Amino acid sequence: MLKTTRLGQQPCLSTLSNTAVRVIRCQAASSPPTPVPEKAPLVQRQQEGADDGKPFVNLIPNNGRWDIGIPPVMGAHLMASGTIAPISVSKGAGVDLTPHQFQYHTTETDTSVLLYVSPEKAQAGLTKLVVEAAEAAVKAKGAFTLVLSGGSLPGLLGPLASAKGIDWSKTHIFFVDERNVPHSSLDSTYKAVQEALLSKVPVPAAQVYAIAEGLTVQHAATQYEGRLISIPASALPRSTEGDFPVFDLILLGVGPDGHVASLFPNRPETAATKGWVLPVMNSPKPPPERITMTMPVINAAKEVAIVALGEGKREIVQRILETQALPGALPAQLVRPKGGKLKWLLDVASAELLDIASWGEAKPFPRSAF
Numbered sequence: 179m180l181k182t183t184r185l186g187q188q189p190c191l192s193t194l195s196n197t198a199v200r201v202i203r204c205q206a207a208s209s210p211p212t213p214v215p216e217k218a219p220l221v222q223r224q225q226e227g228a229d230d231g232k233p234f235v236n237l238i239p240n241n242g243r244w245d246i247g248i249p250p251v252m253g254a255h256l257m258a259s260g261t262i263a264p265i266s267v268s269k270g271a272g273v274d275l276t277p278h279q280f281q282y283h284t285t286e287t288d289t290s291v292l293l294y295v296s297p298e299k300a301q302a303g304l305t306k307l308v309v310e311a312a313e314a315a316v317k318a319k320g321a322f323t324l325v326l327s328g329g330s331l332p333g334l335l336g337p338l339a340s341a342k343g344i345d346w347s348k349t350h351i352f353f354v355d356e357r358n359v360p361h362s363s364l365d366s367t368y369k370a371v372q373e374a375l376l377s378k379v380p381v382p383a384a385q386v387y388a389i390a391e392g393l394t395v396q397h398a399a400t401q402y403e404g405r406l407i408s409i410p411a412s413a414l415p416r417s418t419e420g421d422f423p424v425f426d427l428i429l430l431g432v433g434p435d436g437h438v439a440s441l442f443p444n445r446p447e448t449a450a451t452k453g454w455v456l457p458v459m460n461s462p463k464p465p466p467e468r469i470t471m472t473m474p475v476i477n478a479a480k481e482v483a484i485v486a487l488g489e490g491k492r493e494i495v496q497r498i499l500e501t502q503a504l505p506g507a508l509p510a511q512l513v514r515p516k517g518g519k520l521k522w523l524l525d526v527a528s529a530e531l532l533d534i535a536s537w538g539e540a541k542p543f544p545r546s547a548f
């Protein structure tokens with residue numbers, strides 16, 4: 179159960195804006211929290227049938243950046259083993275002779291967390307988010323580019339088949355990562371998306387960009403990248419910085435280790451600053467061979483949504499949103515669309531451990547007594 183004091187105490191004003199979405203704006207750390215009028219706890223409202231499906235929108239202040247950076251001295255805390263952690267001295271940002279292989283960029287990202295009272299409402303919110311992105315994209319350039327993840331995400335796409343407002347003849351479907359397996363394999367994300375959605379909507383086959391079958395994973399990555407590059411900029415614009423493809427909407431899941439797509443913690447492909455699609459061998463998550471779009475491609479998108487629902491995601495959601503890890507340790511923390519929008523879609527179960535009231539404060543480094 180979401181601890182009521184957590185939502186009740188947050189230094190935010192809850193107002194019903196004209197878009198009928200509850201906007202809970204968190205104040206930056208610098209200003210004292212504004213007394214918040216008492217609100218019925220989320221779960222209680224759900225029980226009373228006040229579940230109107232509209233999300234609680236929580237804005238992450240300061241673009242989610244940490245005020246203090248990585249402290250110069252870490253350690254001296256009691257470890258689970260019962261011993262005191264040794265003190266380690268990190269040179270700190272800007273002093274190191276060689277920059278860390280993972281870097282957070284400082285470009286503004288509009289980051290918000292949409293908290294739904296149930297997985298069903300979150301799925302409805304995801305459908306609405308896709309429809310809105312599709313309508314805006316087709317209006318702006320006559321095409322909508324939607325990029326999908328595997329795992330549990332395809333299972334959430336069914337309602338899109340009956341949603342109004344998506345022009346499937348102008349929609350292009352891509353995969354942010356894909357397992358290097360035949361399309362008929364149960365491990366194929368293409369198969370899962372085909373069954374959940376593509377078999378029910380009139381999207382032209384030429385506009386569904388599935389991985390080529392029967393290639394080595396290196397060749398499959400190169401072939402996929404070549405297909406993306408061949409798409410004219412009118413349908414798939416390029417970013418001014420780095421000439422990366424600007425997709426309209428990328429839907430990501432997040433793994434228990436904080437990976438997104440097939441970008442796993444502390445792996446070289448996760449740190450890549452060049453290239454659009456890379457091969458991944460011996461993936462920590464089976465199957466072992468995959469292709470994946472790179473982090474710069476994800477961060478070039480107009481909008482990215484990370485969908486994390488259910489109790490099983492509550493720990494990793496809390497770690498990603500509320501703790502400071504060394505760059506690269508939690509790849510989801512590297513997802514910051516440059517000048518784009520990042521939305522987290524959570525439900526009460528996956529948001530269980532969040533302490534939204536503390537979001538305006540500087541994040542202490544979790545492993546330091548200093």
Ligand SMILES: O=C(O)[C@H](O)[C@@H](O)[C@H](O)[C@H](O)COP(=O)(O)O
Nearest residue numbers: 327328329330431432433438439
């Ligand atoms: O092909 C894949 O495995 C996915 O792209 C992967 O990145 C997935 O999104 C996460 O592992 C979360 O998976 P779940 O949502 O099933 O936990």
